[in-house]
Amino acid sequence: xxxxxxxxxxxxxxxxxxxxxxxxxxxxxxxxxxxxxxxxxxxxxxxxxxxxxxxxxxxxxxxxxxxxxxxxxxxxxxxxxxxxxxxxxxxxxxxxxxxxxxxxxxxxxxx
Amino acid sequence: xxxxxxxxxxxxxxxxxxxxxxxxxxxxxxxxxxxxxxxxxxxxxxxxxxxxxxxxxxxxxxxxxxxxxxxxxxxxxxxxxxxxxxxxxxxxxxxxxxxxxxxxxxxxxxxxx
Numbered sequence: 001x002x003x004x005x006x007x008x009x010x011x012x013x014x015x016x017x018x019x020x021x022x023x024x025x026x027x028x029x030x031x032x033x034x035x036x037x038x039x040x041x042x043x044x045x046x047x048x049x050x051x052x053x054x055x056x057x058x059x060x061x062x063x064x065x066x067x068x069x070x071x072x073x074x075x076x077x078x079x080x081x082x083x084x085x086x087x088x089x090x091x092x093x094x095x096x097x098x099x100x101x102x103x104x105x106x107x108x109x110x111x
Numbered sequence: 112x113x114x115x116x117x118x119x120x121x122x123x124x125x126x127x128x129x130x131x132x133x134x135x136x137x138x139x140x141x142x143x144x145x146x147x148x149x150x151x152x153x154x155x156x157x158x159x160x161x162x163x164x165x166x167x168x169x170x171x172x173x174x175x176x177x178x179x180x181x182x183x184x185x186x187x188x189x190x191x192x193x194x195x196x197x198x199x200x201x202x203x204x205x206x207x208x209x210x211x212x213x214x215x216x217x218x219x220x221x222x223x224x
Binding site: 004031032034036041042043044045046049089091093096097098099100101102103104 | 115144212214215220
């Protein structure tokens with residue numbers, strides 16, 4: 001059974017710092033991997049989707065990498081801002097349908 | 112609308128009541144998903160539709176949970192005889208095709224007293 005783990009569970013950084021969020025999964029036979037952001041009391045906002053054949057995806061200050069063989073993905077956030085404060089969720093899609101989520105990393109960026 | 116919408120946003124039910132949660136996916140999206148999110152946890156898959164066909168309902172926790180999408184657009188998640196453990200946020204997501212990016216609605220927060 002696929003399990004997704006996110007480390008750390010919480011992270012606090014000063015504004016301007018570059019940071020990395022980690023996601024690991026137990027079964028490397030995945031279809032794709034998606035990173036989301038969730039603000040308190042809100043739904044999920046899709047940030048990046050990496051297909052199983054890709055190594056990384058970039059959007060603005062965000063860069064996500066995928067190492068399928070080792071079961072790892074990282075989300076790199078450059079020059080963090082207070083508006084980046086949220087919970088970041090990693091989700092694996094194994095069969096092209098249902099997403100399997102980690103518990104998330106709660107990020108706090110102080111000004 | 113431009114995104115996935117869900118209604119109601121908040122629902123309080125007494126234990127034993129039936130509830131119905133609605134999801135309006137993005138127009139033209141073939142795939143529709145329901146997830147359940149408990150406090151402090153990641154969302155957990157409940158069920159999946161492709162058009163009007165329910166192709167996977169393996170995540171539904173009991174036979175009190177029922178979902179439908181009769182015309183391949185709007186979907187309703189129904190919970191019969193609600194229990195306290197059903198309290199959670201219910202999220203709906205849609206995608207243009209299977210395996211594509213899933214876009215989530217704001218969720219319905221269900222509280223069972």
